[in-house]
Amino acid sequence: MSQKNIVFLFNNLRVSDNPALYHSIKDGDTSVIYNYGNQNIGAASKVWLHHSLIEFKKQLNHALNIQNDCSEELLNNLIKKDKIKSIYLNRSITPDQAYEMKKIIEFGKNNEIPVYCYESESLWHPDEIHKNDGTPYKVFTPFYRKGCLPHSVPRKPYPTPNLNISTLNIRSLNIEDLNLLPSIRWDKQLVDLWDISEEGAHKQLNEFIEVGLTNYKEGRNFPAKPYISKLSPYLHFGQLSINELWHIILNQEDSKSKDHFLSELGWREFSIYLLHHFKNLQTENFQKKFDKFPWKYDEKTLQNWQKGQTGIPIVDAGMRELYTTGFMHNRSRMIVGSFLVKNLLIDWRHGERWFWDCLFDADHASNSASWQWVAGSGADAAPYFRIFNPVTQAAKFDPDGEYIKKYVPELKKCPLKYLFAPWEAPDHELRAFGIILGETYPKPIVDLKKSRESALEAFQLLKQT
Numbered sequence: 001m002s003q004k005n006i007v008f009l010f011n012n013l014r015v016s017d018n019p020a021l022y023h024s025i026k027d028g029d030t031s032v033i034y035n036y037g038n039q040n041i042g043a044a045s046k047v048w049l050h051h052s053l054i055e056f057k058k059q060l061n062h063a064l065n066i067q068n069d070c071s072e073e074l075l076n077n078l079i080k081k082d083k084i085k086s087i088y089l090n091r092s093i094t095p096d097q098a099y100e101m102k103k104i105i106e107f108g109k110n111n112e113i114p115v116y117c118y119e120s121e122s123l124w125h126p127d128e129i130h131k132n133d134g135t136p137y138k139v140f141t142p143f144y145r146k147g148c149l150p151h152s153v154p155r156k157p158y159p160t161p162n163l164n165i166s167t168l169n170i171r172s173l174n175i176e177d178l179n180l181l182p183s184i185r186w187d188k189q190l191v192d193l194w195d196i197s198e199e200g201a202h203k204q205l206n207e208f209i210e211v212g213l214t215n216y217k218e219g220r221n222f223p224a225k226p227y228i229s230k231l232s233p234y235l236h237f238g239q240l241s242i243n244e245l246w247h248i249i250l251n252q253e254d255s256k257s258k259d260h261f262l263s264e265l266g267w268r269e270f271s272i273y274l275l276h277h278f279k280n281l282q283t284e285n286f287q288k289k290f291d292k293f294p295w296k297y298d299e300k301t302l303q304n305w306q307k308g309q310t311g312i313p314i315v316d317a318g319m320r321e322l323y324t325t326g327f328m329h330n331r332s333r334m335i336v337g338s339f340l341v342k343n344l345l346i347d348w349r350h351g352e353r354w355f356w357d358c359l360f361d362a363d364h365a366s367n368s369a370s371w372q373w374v375a376g377s378g379a380d381a382a383p384y385f386r387i388f389n390p391v392t393q394a395a396k397f398d399p400d401g402e403y404i405k406k407y408v409p410e411l412k413k414c415p416l417k418y419l420f421a422p423w424e425a426p427d428h429e430l431r432a433f434g435i436i437l438g439e440t441y442p443k444p445i446v447d448l449k450k451s452r453e454s455a456l457e458a459f460q461l462l463k464q465t
């Protein structure tokens with residue numbers, strides 16, 4: 001039996017700039033195991049993963065071995081049936097994946113099999129970036145400008161290796177065995193909107209460079225405009241390498257938008273960094289004083305928010321974009337987040353959970369860090385008095401009502417002067433456009449002015465504690 005290397009993948013479902021795959025193939029005969037590891041991921045992520053695995057398996061000429069759990073028994077079986085020379089991994093800080101990774105490293109140690117780990121999740125390893133006193137940064141700008149940028153130029157991407165992947169003698173699961181698809185098939189129409197593959201990631205990137213990048217700095221604020229990259233799910237699942245993206249954008253000409261885009265990748269780094277240093281970011285307030293915050297909870301109100309039935313058009317448009325596409329524009333994420341946490345006073349963790357279940361890009365680090373940012377409980381968070389007014393936000397960032405009308409068709413005929421706050425219009429005027437509040441479209445579930453004042457009071461009290 002000839003010796004072979006094993007690449008264990010938890011993510012990084014791509015062949016280009018995949019450090020573990022590249023080094024393993026360079027070193028010799030290679031087999032690849034995808035280890036699902038019973039991950040605790042949301043429904044939309046499962047769907048994306050299912051399709052990613054199908055495409056990735058094709059790329060490896062069907063020689064991808066799939067496992068649900070790398071148990072001791074499975075690993076022992078592996079060395080019994082195949083002669084293992086070395087193990088190659090890409091490091092992950094996502095808790096479920098980090099746990100699986102540790103098991104494999106331990107197994108390598110106990111069996112005297114060398115294990116090689118590579119960085120591919122972030123551009124700078126979180127342990128390498130710290131303040132002069134050695135403690136972690138808690139504010140984005142110094143983290144990025146003083147910590148990351150001067151530290152080093154991110155590693156250049158590795159070339160794609162010649163793929164000649166060997167099969168293993170242990171049985172592989174079928175992708176279907178992971179049960180990633182929902183029993184009620186709500187996923188089909190969402191999946192049709194995306195090309196869930198490594199090739200799809202590159203197509204998306206090229207389209208963004210052609211259409212979006214030059215307009216990105218200003219244009220990224222307008223949810224109806226095609227000026228954002230929509231690369232987040234590909235980055236999350238590793239169908240696009242963050243190093244490759246960084247260097248491709250760095251080499252573009254337009255410097256203003258280019259720098260702005262790179263700094264957004266910096267926010268991604270910051271989220272990973274925070275999760276690395278503060279492991280409970282998904283469940284615990286970063287600022288402990290928020291533990292005493294008097295959140296309100298009302299099931300019906302939460303459901304209205306989740307379904308896009310709040311009666312506030314821009315909020316409903318955002319929530320319905322999420323539900324019908326598996327994605328939501330960043331501007332809308334901030335608006336619906338602020339509305340949930342500040343106008344409805346519902347704990348940010350309920351929002352985080354819903355996004356976790358519905359977003360194709362649901363990411364442990366970015367989702368938790370961003371929700372805490374919106375709530376004001378996070379590191380470098382939005383100050384408590386910044387309460388987005390969804391009416392002025394809509395007027396400013398969806399001035400033609402294109403986004404609202406796309407996702408809230410009940411208001412398609414509503415004239416622009418009433419579109420952002422239809423409750424302010426006289427009933428008979430709305431009726432002329434087929435709109436009856438409380439019947440064809442909900443009345444607002446909360447008074448924006450009063451709820452803003454209540455939020456300010458509650459947050460003010462917190463300030464005094």
Ligand SMILES: Cc1cc2nc3c(=O)[nH]c(=O)nc-3n(C[C@H](O)[C@H](O)[C@H](O)COP(=O)(O)OP(=O)(O)OC[C@H]3O[C@@H](n4cnc5c(N)ncnc54)[C@H](O)[C@@H]3O)c2cc1C
Nearest residue numbers: 228229230231232264267268330333361362363366367370
């Ligand atoms: C409440 C809330 C929840 C969020 N949850 C997630 C999440 O689960 N997963 C996720 O990837 N992003 C999350 N974000 C951040 C941001 O909204 C998305 O990364 C972005 O909208 C993705 O669209 P894009 O790829 O077109 O971004 P672009 O504007 O094209 O930016 C390019 C890339 O930069 C990164 N990026 C941009 N903005 C941010 C940011 N604020 N924080 C971290 N990274 C950023 C992403 O990787 C993104 O793909 C959240 C933001 C908010 C306000």
